[in-house]
Amino acid sequence: MQFLACFKRSDKRISTSLFPDKNRAKRQVDQKSDTNFHVAPGNSIEVDGSSKDGLGKVAVPATAATPVTPDEELRINGFRVEESEKHLETEEGGVPSVYSSSSVLLRLFGTGLTPRTVIIFTHEPQRYGGPCQVPVTEKFRLKHADPGGKSGLVEVELPDVVKNKKYFYLCAKYEDSDPLSSSEQLVQQQPFLHQGAEPYMRLTSYKPFLPLWVSCIIIIVCLTFSALFSGLNLGLMSLDRTDLKILCNTGTEKEKRYAKAIQPVRDHGNYLLCSILLGNVLVNSTFTILLDSLTSGLIAIVFSTIAIVIFGEITPQAICSRHGLAVGAKTIMITKCVMAITFPLSYPTSKILDWLLGKEIGNFYDRDRLKELVKVTNDVNDLDKDEVNVISGVLELRKKTVSEVMTRLEDCFMLDLETILDFETITEIMKTGFSRIPVFEEDRDNIVSILHIKDLAFVDPEENTPLRRLCEFYRNPLYFVFYDQTLDVMFREFKSGKIGHMAFIQSVNSEGEGDPFYETLGLITLEDVIEELIQAEIVDETDVYTDNRRKVRRERIKRQDFTLFAQDRDPNAQRLRIAPNLKLATFQYLSTAVQPFRSDCISEAVLRRLLTQNIVHQIKFKSVDKNDPRYSIITRGTQVDYFVLILEGRVEVTVGKENLLFESGPFTYFGIQALTQNLGYEVAVETPQQVMGSLQSLNRDAQMRHTFIPDYTVKAVTDLLYIQISRNLYLAAKRATLMERSQKLGDQSMDPIDAEVEKLLNSLDDNDHNSVTPDMTNLTVHSGTKASISSSMAPSPTTALNVRVSWDLVCMV
Structure with a gap:
């Protein structure tokens, strides 16, 4: 079905606010009055009318039943930059400046704007309606137009500006995008109409100040310095002045070197802080601007945020928080250069901060904090527990009463x-x-x-x-x-x-x-x-x-009881008694200085009881004759079987054929060979069987009756007090020691050593070295503390005394 629609423009009133030139506005009204709009079959619009160009009828596609005007009615009154891939700048006079060779979306405002509208840019300024003789860009078609033709969107791309030609001006016309007929070719051959050279119709472009590779290098350098300044801000400022002084004096060689390099800079705390922060802000701003010039706004924001946070903040601060001393020392020259560069701004700011906040004195620890510091760092420091205790004790000394x-x-x-x-x-x-x-x-x-x-x-x-x-x-x-x-x-x-x-x-x-x-x-x-x-x-x-x-x-420890020397179990056992302190000195001397009486030969308990026997002798020097035989203790060539230890007084000793004379005083001993001849010193037993062997050896030695013939004479020259221990008494003491040790080893049966005990009775004498006959007495010692004496005859008083003394030696605890 065909129909014909004819639109007559009866309204010849056009607002002149957009057309300051009244004659131009009048001409437009006249042109519009002669134009008829026809809707032809096939959804096309026939433009029937006459124009000054004499083009006649032109068939153009119908667009939403929108009246389409000829080229003379196309007018762009202004534009606005909707979107830009790069940063949009504004120059003096409000002229937009877009990034060259980048896509820019413009919104055009005017009349007659349809999807058939195409625009180009030129550097030549003209009045509205003038020809565009020198276009400098390709054609750009509107992507979208409003139904009323008042605005439309077009995506353009501007080249770099040339010398002395800074601005771009718009030129527009209609152009069909379909295959063109001969009549349409006539329309396409129409020139672009200049849209005016008013300031609000201008557009310019700019190109990057630096090449791309230079910008990338600067971005990397800025990111590196951003990381450095961020790390130094945490690392250097966390180094306390007090800690640096401590490291200068007590650290390792490397720590001393690092601390001495940092300390002069760290002493100016606020100046250092201001310099680092200014440098950090400077490189971060430069990094963001350069990155924004290379990418679009959203990409620049996301990438700069990620780069600064991860590489410029988190990573360097994590490193410098642990290794701030080393990083700060190795970059100290960079820090000094930054302080010198930022001096005009950072130094006055630091002085203001010093005046407001006061002088920085560093961390200090009172007594409680220092003690707690030592305790909480005990797991990581090299202090021993005793050292920590000493430090804590010193710090608490003032608090305790x-x-x-x-x-x-x-x-x-x-x-x-x-x-x-x-x-x-x-x-x-x-x-x-x-x-x-x-x-x-x-x-x-x-x-x-x-x-x-x-x-x-x-x-x-x-x-x-x-x-x-x-x-x-x-x-x-x-x-x-x-x-x-x-x-x-x-x-x-x-x-x-x-x-x-x-x-x-x-x-x-x-x-x-x-x-x-x-x-x-x-x-x-x-x-x-x-x-x-x-x-x-x-x-x-x-x-x-x-x-x-x-x-x-505390746990009990073995300690000598010296009070034992001050008491005697039987005061009658020793006819001549000595002072307890002298007895103690004798005991100590024999047990330490005389080999046969040391603890490995004679036990201390047996030796202590031995000193309570009748072994103390005294000589009162009354006669003037020194050769009186009563003063002789040992005579040369006369056999002796006893040991002598001088306690008080002095003796004269004549030695050898030359009759060499010398005098000796207290704690000089003679006749040690009489005790140890053919005997070993040590009595080392570990089992009861070894005890039996040692006892049998002692018995055989006692039966051999060894004698010692000295080659010297010992005479008293002053009042003399000495002890005399016979060989038999010494052997009895050794037997008693063996029996004591056998009891300690856990030997419960003492029956096998009855014969040994019987021989002990023969080893003691009262005064004249007489011994008890072995056949007279038989001593039986059981595992307890009981002893029985069996004899073929009644024991004499001397025998009874010897039995008592021997039993005291044997049953030593």
């Missing part, structure tokens, strides 16, 4: 002022192991003096010296402190040497109705303070408790 570490008075070893300094008392003092002992009068709270162990050096236990006399002679001063005295003050007082190493703790007792009085609570020594200093208990060989406050007993 003497009342917290003192030894209470009831736990102290003290002496009464009326005590007599005999052997038992001195031995008891020595057993305690204390070097200073408080002395009280009547009441333990009434401390009147201190006894120093060194004060006993010239005290003879046999004189029974009163302690009061000794205290009055030395007058050792007392030092009292109050219970709230701190340990650091106490330690300084002890170090000064003015008060000694012991102080007494006292407090004011105001309880009750009477007047207040001083009450002694306890005592404190230098050892107590040192124990708190090292946070450990100092336990010596005489301590009973490991901690005097918690009363924790």
Whole structure:
């Protein structure tokens, strides 16, 4: 079905606001009045009318029943940049500047805009309607047009501007995109009409300032410096000035070198901070701008964010947080250059910060923080547990008082002022192991003096010296402190040497109705303070408790009891008695200096009982004649079977055929060969069978009756006190030692050594070296402590005495 639609333009009014030229506006109205719009069959519009060009009828496609005007009615009044792949700039006068050779989407505003509209750009300015003689771009067709033809979208791409031709101007016309007929070719041959050279109709382009490869290099450099500045900001600023001073003095050689390089820069903290931050902001801004010039806005934002966060912030800060010292030292020259470059801005800013915030003094640790720092870093530092305890103890010394570490008075070893300094008392003092002992009068709270162990050096236990006399002679001063005295003050007082190493703790007792009085609570020594200093208990060989406050007993250790020398089990067993201290000295000398009497030959218990036997002899020098045979102890050429140890006095010794003379004093011994001839020193047994073998060997040796003939003479030249131990007595002591060790090895049956015990009875004598006949007595020793004596005749008193003494030696515990 064909139909014909004719549209007459009766409205000849056109707004002149878009056309400042009134004559031009009038001409447009006249042209529109002569135009008819026909809708021809086949969905086409026939334009029937006459124009100045005389083109006649032209068949064009119909577009949504929109009237289509000839080229003279196409007019672009303005445009707007909708989208741009690159950064859009605006020059003076509001002229848009787009990135050259990049796609730009323009929205055109005007009349007669249809999808048939094409535009080009030229550098030549013209009035509206003028020809576009020198186009500089290709043709661009509208991608979309509004139904009313008032606006449309077109995607264009501008080249670089040439010299002296900065702006681009729009030219437009209609052009069909379908295959063209001959009449349409006439239309296409029409020139582009210039749309005017007004400022709002201009467009320009710009090209990148730097080549692409240069921009990429600068971007990489900026990203590198961004990472460096970010890392230095954390690494250098986290290095405390105090820590740097410590590293300069106590670090490794590498750490000392790094710290000395960084310290001069780090001393200007705010200046360094401002310089690093300015440099970081500068390179980040440059990086973002260059990246935006190479890509579109969204891509530039995403890529710059990822690059700066990952490579410019996270990675360098993670590295410099652990290795800030090394990184800062190796890049110190770059840091100094940045500080010099940013000096005009960063230095004044830093001075303002110094004035506002104050001087940076670095981290400092008080006593509690320093102690906690040592404890929390114990897992990673190289301090031992004892070193940590010492450091903690030193830091806590000022907080603790003497009342917290003192030894209470009831736990102290003290002496009464009326005590007599005999052997038992001195031995008891020595057993305690204390070097200073408080002395009280009547009441333990009434401390009147201190006894120093060194004060006993010239005290003879046999004189029974009163302690009061000794205290009055030395007058050792007392030092009292109050219970709230701190340990650091106490330690300084002890170090000064003015008060000694012991102080007494006292407090004011105001309880009750009477007047207040001083009450002694306890005592404190230098050892107590040192124990708190090292946070450990100092336990010596005489301590009973490991901690005097918690009363924790220490493990029992073997300790000699010297009081045994001050008591005799049978006072009649030894006709001539010596002082306990002399007996103790004799015991110590024999057990350490004389080989046959050492503990590997004679046990200490047997030796101690041996000294209680009748072995002490005395010579009173009354005659003037030195050759009196009564003064001879050992005579040359005369056989002897005993050992002699001088205790008091002096002897003259004549040696050899030349009769060489020399004198000897106390603790000189003679005749050791009489004891050890054909005998070994050591008695090493591990099993009861070895004990039996050793006993049999001793029995055979006793039967051989070895004698020793000396080649020297020993005579007394002064009053003399000495001990004389016969060979038989020595052999009995060795047998007793073997039997004692056999019991310790767990031998429950003592029956096999009955014969050995019987021979022991023959090894002792009373005064004249007479021995008991083996046939007279038979001693049977069982696993317990029982002993029975069977004899064919009644034992004599001498035999009974020998049996008792021998049994004392054998049954030693």
